[in-house]
Amino acid sequence: MQATPVRASAELTAATQAPRKVWRRVDGVLLLDKPKGMTSNAALQKARRYFSAAKAGHTGTLDPMATGLLPLCFGEATKFSADLLDADKSYEADILFGATTDTGDADGVVVKCRPVTFSAADLVTALAAFRGPIMQVPPMYSALKRDGRPLYELARQGVEVERTPRAVTIHELTLLSWEGERCRVRVRCSKGTYIRTLAEDIGERLGCGAHLVALRRIRVGDLDVAMAVTLEQIEAIAEEARAAVLQSPDALLQSLPEIVLSEDQARRFAHGNPVTVGVADAGVSGKCRVYAGAVLLGVGDLDDDGRLAPRRLVAA
Template sequence: MQVKKTWKRVDGVLLLDKPIGLTSNDALQKARRLFSAAKGGHTGTLDPLATGLLPLCFGEATKFSADLLDADKTYEAVLKLGVTTDSGDAEGKVVASAAVDVTENDIFRVLPMFTGDLQQIPPMHSALKRDGRPLYELARQGIEVEREARAVTIHRLECLAFAGDSLSLRVACSKGTYIRVLAADIGRELGCGAHLTALRRTVVGDLDLANAVTLAELEALDEAGRLAHLQPVDALVHTLPIVTVEGEAESRFRHGNPVDLPAGLSGKIRVYAGDQLIGVGEPGSDGRLWPKRLVQLVV
């Protein structure tokens, strides 16, 4: 007889080291079951081919998951030179091959061309939609449609290793950057073509892979051990400025009403009662601090 799963309220942020082969949602659901968390979400997808940092949110922390969607990210990528695929990665079909006659000097000449503000054309093998259909569905049918170039920024592009037809890079970039497209563009500039064979995300915003845990490690722990890996609800917004309220101001804010805004503060602001986060607010046109997201108290 199958025992029905009992879900419970779990609040916090889990820094997961996602394994290869799992979608972000698959990884979320596996972690959610390990915590028996009634509510969970992730902060932006990581392709099945990719591994590394996937911040997961449980309970009240899901209210702040969107705050990481616009965050900068850092990846370590491995490119295979001399082979071009239709998807830009190792899962695609080979469409061209060429001899690799590339030196380190060539690498250091080309990489600066892809640093700074760039226009990048999204790949057909992506989840972007055209007339309600993901582009990857059209690509599987051999259909290619025109895509509009998007502005992205490569903050840093470093060569980690280069030998033969293998090139390893560290890429610090803005949201919306396709590393597969970057790999193909670099290969094109080198004159031999290239595709992405491995990708590992190491940083999201100011969250670091060094503090992440794997699913296998979580499975080996008891409940207390797993909960010890949860970061607090405010982990995704801890870089925002703080306002502390008490008494009538606390009650007003908790009930969706504005409070006085200290001079010199602007943008999103964390609001605390004592050491407990009660929400995030933003200045209104009246110069007061208005609630935007409120945290539900544990009863």
Template sequence: MSKPRRTWKQVDGVLLLDKPLHLSSNDALQKARRLFSAAKAGHTGTLDPLATGLLPVCFGEATKFSADLLDADKAYVADVRLGETTATGDAEGEILQTRPVQVSPEQLQAVVARFLGPIAQIPPMYSALKRDGKPLYELARQGIEVEREARQVVIHQLAATDFDGVHFRLHVDCSKGTYIRTLAEDIGEALGCGAHLRALRRTRVGPLTLEGAVSLEALENLEEDGRTVHLLPLDALLHSLPAVALEAEAEARFAHGNPVPTELLAGKARVYDGAGKLLGVGEVRSGALWPFRLLRQEQTAA
């Protein structure tokens, strides 16, 4: 007997998912989407299968704002192993070189401090960046290494803790595009012994944190009504923007794609009607607030 055909439905909201180990971000997204029977879904930044932690998943109208989090700062906790370098920069890769570790706690702290602030990183070969339309990791699996240009990233906060002479924990608060594997490798090279990641956990994406995140396993053990309790409202991705409330006439103009007067001088804002319902995001241009991204008017609140 064939399984009953799934009925996809309009679901609007943001899910803070605690991605499990050994699952790709897309696989985690698709599992979450099926649990909610959501017609449309997207996530806000890839985590490697080896990494766990915060993966914000956007359903329905929330996908219109997911791109804003791609540019957001992020925070991680990484477990680093000194003395071994691997093909992938993490524990999943073949060990390429083993070197003795003769590092004092003071040396570790001094070297880690050198990576605080703006730094240049060369993206790893085992990454999703593309060369001539092919992801670098596909080339790497064929034994091909190509030249990569260094990228500027910013390490806002950086601390090494729990050092036992070989392993330590690295706490990182960084800009978009930072490769934590590369950061660990570069610290290892600066210490003269090499290093790789043993584990990685993302704890923050923009204003969103692991607090309140839910696992796929926990969602699977809930009935559908219980799952929706974990959905945040559409504006959960927008709390870094100032809020603007519009009166009825201005609301109608804005909702139909027209500019409205504003006291804001520049930038973007989350825009609500008089009842507190989110209309979308506006952008200040030529002294007026123009619609930047509008929600469909019949959208249901999460």
């Protein structure tokens, strides 16, 4: 029997292995148009590989069923990802009346069907009842935790626990179209609002039940889905040119007032020291985005006495 050429086989295997991924520092914000059926984390990891970004994070997730704007942060931009969590969100949602599911959306199992008998006037009246401040019970299929466990884990085991209603605000609820058992609405809402729950509650008010069949996020704070790119569009760009689709890290901070420091002030601020600015000149207070010329230094807190203290700084 001929001996197996172990050494040659090992050399061949090493030669055919894919080169090891080299991660690098990338600073910026990617406005991604997330596809349907992909989790937010899967989208983040795929985008991260396209840019070879050593550090990445997102500003809040979208359900796998949902599409639309998912701001992703690379490098220094991850320091400001939390600033978008409090921002208002806007969606276009398709609601199907007459059936409720265990998840509140089309990914779930239908648990109850009822006839749809409401009129156009009934629908308009029902939508009006949900505009403004409302109380909303979070769904069981959510990432909220009870005793350290996500609620969706309990829901998958058939366990339902009591959830405390939360105060949210529906700033806009506009009927875009209605045909038979299905309608499309545009929603602008405060943080923490569950559109699935909103769809269910509208259905209950109309006496027929409902669930969400499509959801597209079109806006997060000042960021619009019209500015977003798809994973396919990124993949089609040569890797060395992909940075051109990134927004600067301060794209996440546009809702904050701006303060520009002098050279001496900027040097002190960048080293973590508070500086004094003219309150009358600044005309602002509270959390601010801080610059040296056109260069972002970070975020600071400005008090009524004009003392600007660093809160989060961008690494040089």
